[in-house]
Amino acid sequence: MRIGIVCPYSWDVPGGVQFHIRDLAEHLIRLGHEVSVLAPADDETPLPPYVVSAGRAVPVPYNGSVARLNFGFLSASRVRRWLHDGTFDVIHIHEPASPSLGLLTCWAAQGPIVATFHTSNPRSRAMIAAYPILQPALEKISARIAVSEYARRTLVEHLGGDAVVIPNGVDVDFFARAEPKAEWQSAAARAASDGSGTGDGRDDTGTIGFIGRIDEPRKGLPVLMQALPRILAERPGTRLLVAGRGDEEEAVESLPAEMRERVEFLGMVSDEDKARLLRSVDVYVAPNTGGESFGIILVEAMSAGAPVLASDLDAFAQVLDQGAAGDLFANEDADALADAAIRLLGDPERRAGLRERGSAHVRRFDWSTVGADILAVYETVTDGAASVAADERVGLRARLGLAKS
C-alpha cells in the first residue's frame, strides 16, 4: 500500500505527535508498505529518507503557546506537488483541525483520507468561529481516529460525527528490555536486581521518577515539589530523579534548602536513557494537571515495568485501566500524592503487583496491535474507493457544461 502521512508540527522539534508519526512510519515500512511523510522542517535539518520537507514552519502564538505551523501559498503548492508525486492509496493526516499542513492537505486532496485527532481543546472559541471554514475540509475525511475515548468524546462534542478509538503506540519491548542503571536505583532495588538479597534492611530508600518539561506547570512538577517534603519526612532516603528541559533552580525554589539535594536533575535524556530510567525507578509519578488526551509516558513507564502513580485525569484513568494497572490520586492534590507515594514506596508487594498488571495491560498499546488497527482503518477506507489525487476543482464553466472537453 502507498501511504502518505502528514505531520502538522515541525520535524526538528521533538514532540508527542512527531514521535508517534515517526514510529508509525517506521512500523509500516517494516511491514513492507511504501510510506512518505510530509512535515515542516528547516532545510538544514537532516531528515530520514521517508520524510519530505514542506518548508520552514513559522512560530505563531496558537492555542495558548507558541506553535510552529505551516501555511501560505508556498506550503500549499508543496502539498499539491507531494500529493501529485506520491500517487498514494490513502493519506493519513494528523491534527487536521490545527491551522497547518493537515488542514492544507485536507483542502488540496481528494480520495481516501484518514485523520487522527490527538488533542481536543475543550471550548475553544477559535474552533467555534472557524467551524464554517473547517467543515468543508473536514468533510473530506473518510475515517477519523481518536487516540482515547476522552479525545473521541470531545471530538464528537465539537465537530459532531464519530471516530474510532485507536490508542497511541509504544514499542513495548524496547522499554521492557532496557538495562536498569545502578545509580538511578534505590539500594533495595539494586540488591534485588543483583540477586544479592533484599538490600540492607533499611526500608526508607526509594527512587521516584518524573519525566517532562520542568517549566511547564501543566506537567505537574510543582505539585510533586509540594508533596516532596512530606514524602521525605516519612521516608528520608527517598530520591527524586527529574528528566526534562527547564530551569532547575526555579523548580526547587519552593523546597527547604536541606531537601534540595534529594532532587537530581538529569536534563534532557536520550530514548535509551529514558527507558533505563523507567526501568530503574521504584515509582513513576505523573502529576500532570490537565490538557492530556492520552498519556504515552504512562504506557512507556508500564512497558518498562515501573509502578505508576498518576493524577486522576480522564485520559490517565483510561490508560491505567481505571486504576487497575497503576495508582491514581486526586488531581492537583499534593497531600493525596504524598500519601499515595508513601504507601507505594513502603509496600513492595503492591509495587510488584502493579508491575505485573501493568506489563500485561500494556501489550494492547504495542505497535504490533496498534499498527494492525491503523492498517485495518486504511483497508476499510480504500475498499471501493479511488486512490488519492490532488483535488482538481471543477470550475463553474465545467459544471455548467460550457468547458471544452
Next chain:
Amino acid sequence: MTSTLIWIAVVLFAIGLYLSWTAGRLDRLHARIDAARAALDAQLLRRASVAQELATSSILDPAASIVLYEAAHAARQAAEDQREVAESELSQALRAVFAEQEVLELVQEASGGDEAAGELAQAVRRVPMARRFHNDAVRAARALRRHRTVRWFRLAGHAPFPLAVEMDDEPPAVLADRAGGPGTTRA
C-alpha cells in the same frame, strides 16, 4: 447605469460560484457515503461468510453450528429493510457461540482453524469501524443538506436523503480482546 449592471453581474457570478462549490461539496459527500456503504457491505459479507464456514466445519458442537448457520444465512439473504435486524442477530449469535475462551481455542486447534479464527476476529473488529465511518459521512451529508442554500436551490437533486445504519455490532469479547483497550469500552 452600466456600472449597476456590472455590479449585478458580479454578484450573480459570485452567487453562482458559491452554489457550484456547495453542489461540489455535496456531490463529494454522496460519493463518500457510497464508498463507505460499499466498505461496510464488504465487511458484513466477509463476517457472514466466515461465520457460515465455521458453522459448516463441524468444529463447533451441533447446537452452536445450527445457531451460527441460521444467523449467518439469514444475514446474507436478508432483504434490504430486514438487513440491520438480521446482521444484529448474527452479532448476537457470534457473541453467544464465542462466549468462552475455550471455544476460540477449540477452533484455533483445528486444521486451518487458526486462519478462520483470525479472519473472523478481523471481520468482527472491522464491521463497527466501517459502520462508524459510514454514519459519520451520513451525518456530515445530512448537516449540509439541511442547510437552506441546499434546500432552496435543490442542490441535492434526486439523491435520496442519507440514512444511518443502526445495528448491534458489538464483537464477542474473546475475539476483540487482542485489540481491546481502555478505548474500546463503550461509554
